[in-house]
Amino acid sequence: MKSLDVRIWGIRKRQTKKPSFDVRWTVAGQVFSEFFRTKALADNYRSKLLRAIRDGEEFDTESGLPESLAEQKASLTWYAFALQYVAMKWPHAAPNYRDSISESLTSVTMAMLSERAGRPSDKLLRHSLRNYAFVLPGPEDADLPTEVANAFHWVAKASRPLSDLAEPAVGRMVLDSLKLRLDGSAAAAETVQRKRRTLVNAVHYAVDLGEFKENPITAVRWKRPKVSKAVDPRVVANPEQVRALLHAVSYVGGYRRARGRRLVGLFACMYFGAFRPAEAVALREADLKLPELGWGVALLNRTRPTAGKRWTDTGETHDDRGLKNRPTEEVRPVPIPPQLVTILRDHLKTFGTAPDGRLFTNERGGLVGSSTYYRVWQEARVLALPPVAVASPLASRPYDLRHSALSTWLNAGVDATEVAQRAGNSVEVLLGRYAKCIDGRQEIANRKIEELLREYE
Known part of the structure; x- marks a missing residue:
C-alpha cells in the first residue's frame, strides 16, 4: 500500500557505546528509522527522503520507503x-x-x-x-x-x-x-x-x-597519507658491522644445535649478493657456480616467500614462485664476491643440502621461515652491537642487509645500471630508494658551487 502521508523528524543522536545517528519518519502513522555512524551520513539519507516528498513520490507503508530508495535498497549489497x-x-x-x-x-x-x-x-x-x-x-x-x-x-x-x-x-x-x-x-x-x-x-x-x-x-576528495619510499640511512650497516653481525649469528643457539651456524650463509647472501630474503631461502646448489678462487655466480630463478597455509594453493606455509615482478621462468645472474663464495662452500661442506637441493634449512630440515631467521637475527644484534646500536634502527631487520649492500655498492661508485641489474630493480626505483644513503654527494656539489662562485670574485 502506498501513501503520501509522510512526516520526517530531525536527526537524533543515540548515546550508545559507539554513538550513532537516528533518522526517523512516519508513513501513514507508522514509524520507521535508520541508524548511521556519522551525522553526515544521516543528513545525506534524510535529504533523500525529503527530496522524494518534494518530487511527489508515494511511500510504501510496509518498507517505509519511496520507490527511488526501495530500488536502491534491493540492489547488490x-x-x-x-x-x-x-x-x-x-x-x-x-x-x-x-x-x-x-x-x-x-x-x-x-x-x-x-x-x-x-x-x-x-x-x-x-x-x-x-x-x-x-x-x-x-x-x-x-x-x-x-x-x-x-x-x-x-x-x-x-x-x-x-x-x-x-x-x-x-x-x-x-x-x-x-x-x-x-x-x-x-x-x-x-x-x-x-x-x-x-x-x-x-x-x-x-x-x-x-x-x-x-x-x-x-x-572523492580525500588526502592520502604520504608514504616515504626512501630507505632510512640509519638502517645501513657498514662492512665492519656486518662482519661482526655474521660472526655473532654463528654463536646463536650454541655450537651443537647450530641454529645460528646454519643461517650464516643465508644472511651473507643478503649482504654480499643483495639477495631478497625469499630469494636466499629458495637458493639451491644447482643455482651456484663456486670456484675455489675468485668470484662466483648465483643464477637466481625462484623465491619462497612466507605466506601462510590459508593463502597458498598447496596448503604449505611458503609459496613457490618466480622472481619478484618478473616472468615466471626468468633467471637473474648475480656475481658473488670471493667472501660469499667461501662462506657458501663451507656451508655445503658442513650442512649439505635439503633433498630438493636447497642450501638453507631449519633444524628439522624444512624451509626456513621468516620468523625463524628474524629471531636469530635479533639475538645476533644483541651479541654483536653495543646497547646504543641495538636500540637504534641499525640493521634492525634481516632485509636491512640488502639495503646495506646496495648502499655500499653505490657509495663505492659502481654504475647504477649494474647495481640495479644485480638487485633486480629498475634504475629509477634504485636511485629513488637509496638517494639518501649515498654519501659524499653533498660535499661534491658544494665544491662545484664554490668553484663556480670563485670565477666571479
Whole structure:
C-alpha cells in the first residue's frame, strides 16, 4: 500500500557505546528509522527522503520507503559484491596478495555495515570476515562454526548497498576507516595506501559489472597519507658491522644445535649478493657456480616467500614462485664476491643440502621461515652491537642487509645500471630508494658551487 502521508523528524543522536545517528519518519502513522555512524551520513539519507516528498513520490507503508530508495535498497549489497570480487581475484593472485585483499575487504566491510539489532561483537565480525568470508572456498561452501555462520547471516542483512559508494559522504567515510587497523589502532601510511588500492581495484570491477558508470572512489576528495619510499640511512650497516653481525649469528643457539651456524650463509647472501630474503631461502646448489678462487655466480630463478597455509594453493606455509615482478621462468645472474663464495662452500661442506637441493634449512630440515631467521637475527644484534646500536634502527631487520649492500655498492661508485641489474630493480626505483644513503654527494656539489662562485670574485 502506498501513501503520501509522510512526516520526517530531525536527526537524533543515540548515546550508545559507539554513538550513532537516528533518522526517523512516519508513513501513514507508522514509524520507521535508520541508524548511521556519522551525522553526515544521516543528513545525506534524510535529504533523500525529503527530496522524494518534494518530487511527489508515494511511500510504501510496509518498507517505509519511496520507490527511488526501495530500488536502491534491493540492489547488490557491498558484502555480496565483495564475495564476488574475491572469487574473481583469488585464482590469479599470489598468496601474500590474497592476504592483503582479505585484510582490505574486511576493513571496508566493517565500515559498510548499517546499525541493526543483534549485531555481533566487532571482534567476532572481523574474525569471521578475515578468516572465512574473504578466503576461498568462501562462506557458502565452508564448514562454519555456529557463531561465524550467525555472524554472516547478520552481515548479509546489515550490509549497505554497493551503490551507496556513489555518495561522496559514504566514500569518504569508508576511506577514513582504512586509516585504522583491524584492532582499532592507527595504520601505517603504507598500509592505508595498500588498502585503498584494493578498494579502488574492487570498485573498478564493479564498473565492469555495470554497477557504476565510473569509479566513485577516485572522485572523492580525500588526502592520502604520504608514504616515504626512501630507505632510512640509519638502517645501513657498514662492512665492519656486518662482519661482526655474521660472526655473532654463528654463536646463536650454541655450537651443537647450530641454529645460528646454519643461517650464516643465508644472511651473507643478503649482504654480499643483495639477495631478497625469499630469494636466499629458495637458493639451491644447482643455482651456484663456486670456484675455489675468485668470484662466483648465483643464477637466481625462484623465491619462497612466507605466506601462510590459508593463502597458498598447496596448503604449505611458503609459496613457490618466480622472481619478484618478473616472468615466471626468468633467471637473474648475480656475481658473488670471493667472501660469499667461501662462506657458501663451507656451508655445503658442513650442512649439505635439503633433498630438493636447497642450501638453507631449519633444524628439522624444512624451509626456513621468516620468523625463524628474524629471531636469530635479533639475538645476533644483541651479541654483536653495543646497547646504543641495538636500540637504534641499525640493521634492525634481516632485509636491512640488502639495503646495506646496495648502499655500499653505490657509495663505492659502481654504475647504477649494474647495481640495479644485480638487485633486480629498475634504475629509477634504485636511485629513488637509496638517494639518501649515498654519501659524499653533498660535499661534491658544494665544491662545484664554490668553484663556480670563485670565477666571479
